[in-house]
Amino acid sequence: MVLENAKEEETSVHSGATKRHRKAGKKRQQKNQRKQKSSVKEVLPPPLTATSPPPSLFDGTTRLYVSYPCPFAQRTWIARNYKGLQEKIKLVAIDLGDRPAWYKEKVYPENVVPSLEHKNEVKGESLDLVKYIDNHFEGPPLLPDDLAKQTFAEELLAYCDSFAKSLNSFLRSKGDDISDAGMVSPVVALDKFEESLSRFGDGPFLLGRDFSLVDIAYVPFVERLHLFLSDLKKYDITKGRPKLTSYIKELNKIEAYTATIWDPQESLTQIKKKFENCPKILGPRKKCYMFFLKINWGSKSAICYLASFICSIWMASSRNKE
Numbered sequence: 001m002v003l004e005n006a007k008e009e010e011t012s013v014h015s016g017a018t019k020r021h022r023k024a025g026k027k028r029q030q031k032n033q034r035k036q037k038s039s040v041k042e043v044l045p046p047p048l049t050a051t052s053p054p055p056s057l058f059d060g061t062t063r064l065y066v067s068y069p070c071p072f073a074q075r076t077w078i079a080r081n082y083k084g085l086q087e088k089i090k091l092v093a094i095d096l097g098d099r100p101a102w103y104k105e106k107v108y109p110e111n112v113v114p115s116l117e118h119k120n121e122v123k124g125e126s127l128d129l130v131k132y133i134d135n136h137f138e139g140p141p142l143l144p145d146d147l148a149k150q151t152f153a154e155e156l157l158a159y160c161d162s163f164a165k166s167l168n169s170f171l172r173s174k175g176d177d178i179s180d181a182g183m184v185s186p187v188v189a190l191d192k193f194e195e196s197l198s199r200f201g202d203g204p205f206l207l208g209r210d211f212s213l214v215d216i217a218y219v220p221f222v223e224r225l226h227l228f229l230s231d232l233k234k235y236d237i238t239k240g241r242p243k244l245t246s247y248i249k250e251l252n253k254i255e256a257y258t259a260t261i262w263d264p265q266e267s268l269t270q271i272k273k274k275f276e277n278c279p280k281i282l283g284p285r286k287k288c289y290m291f292f293l294k295i296n297w298g299s300k301s302a303i304c305y306l307a308s309f310i311c312s313i314w315m316a317s318s319r320n321k322e
């Protein structure tokens with residue numbers, strides 16, 4: 001592809017093509033190079049643990065500190081990839097379960113990911129970082145020029161916290177109906193999302209034709225709602241939501257995003273562990289066990305007494321049959 005472009009450029013120079021032609025060719029070439037750069041699969045660094053030494057901090061290297069399973073960190077990671085900054089912003093993965101002490105002491109006192117080390121400063125908060133990366137680095141802009149789209153972007157960004165919380169509220173809720181899931185029901189959040197996808201008629205994304213920072217804000221949570229609801233509740237979020245269906249299809253064509261998808265099985269294992277005591281995601285056997293653990297000793301011994309009484313009757317009746 002790059003070769004083809006070089007040839008194209010050479011011919012146009014020889015045929016005395018205008019300056020504008022050459023400029024367009026160069027732009028195309030840069031675009032292709034960016035595409036190529038991002039299509040080479042990045043080898044992800046292993047997560048740093050409590051025993052790992054820190055990188056040589058504040059040496060001028062720009063570093064993005066993430067945890068691979070974290071949806072907030074995923075936002076910044078997608079932005080970095082989409083802008084083709086794989087070589088400019090170094091990814092540093094942290095194992096949150098076995099966190100190195102130097103991360104809090106020397107990098108980011110809030111002790112959460114993501115954070116960005118840039119020009120001898122460390123900044124945090126995923127949405128601020130996505131905007132920061134967009135404003136301070138090269139690469140395709142993450143917001144369109146259109147004012148109406150920018151206004152809608154602000155509206156959507158203001159709602160994305162509630163959208164993200166719908167995931168937690170579902171996992172923590174007791175009822176069986178996911179439309180009745182605590183603070184923000186995922187059904188309501190997803191219906192609102194489907195409606196938002198219809199705002200502009202020019203494309204599959206939230207702001208129309210182009211993938212933007214608003215998509216980046218939502219995508220990690222759409223991905224998790226899709227996975228968790230389907231596995232834990234057998235609820236397909238795409239059913240009856242045609243816009244969301246094609247949205248997910250289009251997203252899966254964006255390598256800057258697909259490269260950040262964490263192993264679904266790992267994600268499920270982690271979430272089940274995190275919400276282990278929530279009735280919604282426990283199997284019937286585990287539910288009984290949790291119930292037994294919670295009740296007082298009097299009730300426990302009454303249940304044991306009853307169980308042994310039933311056992312002895314059952315054994316006696318099977319002995320009689322013999």
Ligand SMILES: N[C@@H](CCC(=O)N[C@@H](CS)C(=O)NCC(=O)O)C(=O)O
Pocket residue numbers: 067069070071072073096111112113114124125126127
């Ligand atoms: N509001 C923050 C939230 C970041 C956050 O909660 N990150 C989690 C990982 S997904 C974290 O680092 N938690 C620290 C901990 O578990 O102690 C953002 O948007 O960046």
